[in-house]
Amino acid sequence: LVAALPRRHQSILELRLFHGFWLPEHWIPGTIAFQRRFSPRRDDVVLASYPKCGTTWLKALAFAVAARGAHPPAAGDHPLRRLNPHDCIPFIDEIFAGGEEAKLHALPSPRLMNTHLPYTLLPDSVVTGGSSCRVVYVCRDPKDMVVSLWHFLRRAEPELSFAETFESVCDGTVAVGPVWDHVLSYWRASVACPDRVLFLKYEDLLLDTGAGVRRLAEFMGMPFSAAEEAAGDVEAVVELCSFDKMKGLEVNKPGGGTAGRYKAMPRDAFFRKGVAGDWANHMTPEMAARLDGVVREKLEGTGLAFA
Numbered sequence: 001l002v003a004a005l006p007r008r009h010q011s012i013l014e015l016r017l018f019h020g021f022w023l024p025e026h027w028i029p030g031t032i033a034f035q036r037r038f039s040p041r042r043d044d045v046v047l048a049s050y051p052k053c054g055t056t057w058l059k060a061l062a063f064a065v066a067a068r069g070a071h072p073p074a075a076g077d078h079p080l081r082r083l084n085p086h087d088c089i090p091f092i093d094e095i096f097a098g099g100e101e102a103k104l105h106a107l108p109s110p111r112l113m114n115t116h117l118p119y120t121l122l123p124d125s126v127v128t129g130g131s132s133c134r135v136v137y138v139c140r141d142p143k144d145m146v147v148s149l150w151h152f153l154r155r156a157e158p159e160l161s162f163a164e165t166f167e168s169v170c171d172g173t174v175a176v177g178p179v180w181d182h183v184l185s186y187w188r189a190s191v192a193c194p195d196r197v198l199f200l201k202y203e204d205l206l207l208d209t210g211a212g213v214r215r216l217a218e219f220m221g222m223p224f225s226a227a228e229e230a231a232g233d234v235e236a237v238v239e240l241c242s243f244d245k246m247k248g249l250e251v252n253k254p255g256g257g258t259a260g261r262y263k264a265m266p267r268d269a270f271f272r273k274g275v276a277g278d279w280a281n282h283m284t285p286e287m288a289a290r291l292d293g294v295v296r297e298k299l300e301g302t303g304l305a306f307a
């Protein structure tokens with residue numbers, strides 16, 4: 001089903017309702033091509049997220065984990081010290097949209113790819129489990145997601161008010177929304193197939209990044225050896241991918257260029273504050289209670305909750 005949205009939501013991205021989710025219109029051809037033509041490898045890892053929930057961080061962590069044989073995390077010339085994580089791991093549907101599948105074929109195994117699509121829109125070849133392709137999802141307290149989203153979008157549209165962004169998220173008419181359906185699509189998959197879908201929370205990663213890195217590595221089939229543990233490699237990954245380190249890189253400073261699919265967005269737009277709870281600086285208690293209420297109602301009985 002494809003339907004148009006009221007005009008006020010279309011000022012930033014033209015959204016279309018596509019199988020229950022509001023997709024930016026220009027994502028749809030790439031999504032369909034991805035669904036039809038993606039041929040997974042056994043050791044592929046798809047990194048999935050709702051926008052502004054820790055995609056950039058997850059990309060950095062997964063890249064550092066997967067590449068650590070060729071690029072020890074403490075090495076001074078590590079690619080993550082000169083490249084934005086979005087330049088290390090491609091948006092998979094963008095590759096299909098651009099007819100650049102050769103780039104996918106050329107990626108060394110294990111291939112790391114990224115998507116903002118909900119689980120229900122991933123190709124059958126990924127979700128049926130016929131391949132052993134793995135999926136890692138990161139989610140975040142929707143209240144902090146809204147704040148992050150607003151700051152991000154207003155880089156492209158300075159007039160956008162926080163209230164308008166908040167309303168769009170609450171009524172679900174925001175890119176890849178409704179957010180609760182997006183989160184639930186991966187939550188349910190992770191409950192049904194925990195060996196194929198890993199469900200992470202941004203807040204848990206902040207609390208204990210090392211534990212998240214170990215979990216990620218085990219899930220990706222490349223756990224840290226005793227020798228690596230003793231050498232402090234987990235801590236080195238944490239440090240390499242830390243918010244302060246990444247934000248301070250030349251490539252991620254204002255003016256450092258644009259990133260991938262968000263061609264209008266400079267790379268520094270992906271590093272703002274990197275904390276949990278910033279919503280309290282933007283929302284009235286009533287707004288917070290309203291969004292919490294909507295999310296709680298949608299997640300009720302699923303075993304998933306945001307604190």
Ligand code: A3P
Pocket residue numbers: 049050051052053054055056057060144147148149151241242243244246270271272273274275278
């Ligand atoms: P804030 O805007 O709240 O600071 P995404 O990567 O999905 O677009 O999400 C962006 C959010 O993740 C931003 O949140 C950004 O600051 C935060 N972020 C980016 N890199 C991070 C890192 N290395 N550690 C923690 N948070 C990070």
